[in-house]
Amino acid sequence: MHEITALLAAFLGASPAATAATVFVFDIPRDLLSLTGLALNHRRGAQDPASGLAADQVTLVIPVVNDPEGLLVSLRSIRGQRCPPAQIIVVSDGSTDHTNAVLTALHARGNIDRLIINDRRLGRGVSGNVALHFVQTAFVMFIDCDTRLAPTALAALQRRLTERPDAGACSGNIAINNHRASLWTALQQLEYMVAIDFGREFADDFNAMTCCSGALSMYRTRHLQAIGGYSPGSGEDLGTTLRFRRAGYEVHFEADAWAYTDAPESLPALIRQRLRWDRDAFRLQILQYRQWKKQSARERLGNTLQRYDYILFTFLPTLMLPFLVPIIASVPTVQRPAFLAGGYIFLVSVAVLTLAPAFIAYRGRTPFFLLLLLPIYPAYQGVMMKAVRLYAYLSEAVGHASRGDRYVPARIRARLDQSDP
């Protein structure tokens, strides 16, 4: 115990600049803010979200590419909804395997109300926009084809939008379905607990939600139609949410609307996914929407907070990561090992401080074995994922790496490049 205290003292006392930089780069201010939000927040969940809701108000849209098994899981969870959707539209976006045959059979059996088959792949956003053309209900909900919904997910989202007439969109809570599959999925579950269940709810308290996730979001149909539907290219969910905000609509987060989704199980797959997400975030928030600039003289407080949330707590700490090396090098050589060890102990302590209350207050299934991962969580979240994010930013800034992303069909990508060099 005495040694740990000594190491912490070495970290906190060696160099004020190095200590401050470490605290900033490793997201400690943001995590502590989320923790404050958790303490202040009155967690809901007692009321039945389905009671008293108007029926037949929601159309559910599911874009699918070559994944009939995932779709069957989704449809099973949709059948179990306390407040079922009025209509289910499935868009097969250029599927090349037996997906179309399965969908045709499901359509004939009445499991799908409307089936749209794109002969050529158009991408997720455009497929959503094609489906949006046929939506006639007040609300439209989009999920991924492998998303499994909790029985009250649809009702909880509908209730939130019904209670907030100014709200244009509402995103739901997401947990990892396969969190026991590997070390990486377990770490992602920890990350989702902090970033989504607490991070987004904290942002929602200040009306500063950044992204309505493509895996689970509901929109007021006329508002989504008014802004022309989803944005082009990859990161269509983030781009659409930012356009929603700029159009003056409120964007919310409903923590009681749960969906379970499969996460990448291997490290290469996880890195590929994060590179795509981080490039999209950088391209949209920095290059396209220039989030460091005020949008207008009458910018709403929520939009200001949303911009600074990304700039201060995601973008700048990532850019500062390489500067940690010379800052740490400035620590006298004899004190450096103790400084590094003390720093890591400090980060683990903060992770425990942040995540332990999160475990207690978490509304999803709480797998307590994840607590065993707390000692490596700072290395995963603060070093590895931050390095991936930094690489994503640099590759996007220098080489427009997102142009090679296969998430968007090559034919569409080429035209997007022509129109926006």
Add this chain to the structure above:
Amino acid sequence: MPADPAASSQKAIRYAPVCPDCRGQWLQLNGSCPECGGCVLQPVPLAHHIPCAGVFEAPDGLEQVEYCPKCRRRDVADSDHLEAVGEVYHCLDCSAHFPEPVMRLYCRDCDFNHRFADVGFEVIRASSQAEGPVDA
């Protein structure tokens, strides 16, 4: 219907749809509106403006599109940034629009569109004694 003793020596060679109302056999496939059952349908191309992901109807064809209703760009019709992404059908009776018409069987005798589930099918069999097709 009493069993035909010769049926075992016959094999089914086709099915003839029979109108459930008038028993007529002159039925043909017809697309109809899923909302009202009307058969006066107008196909309308659905256009996709690639740079903004706008999807909209182009009733006069893609060549006649004056501007993209989402991003308001005007130089879209003669560019390769506009593509067809399918068709929608407008029902001229009830104004509904839908991605695909429901296929029904139209009876020319009683001038009515019948759902597949309502239509009966008679089996046309071929006799093994080379007497030609007979009704079962």
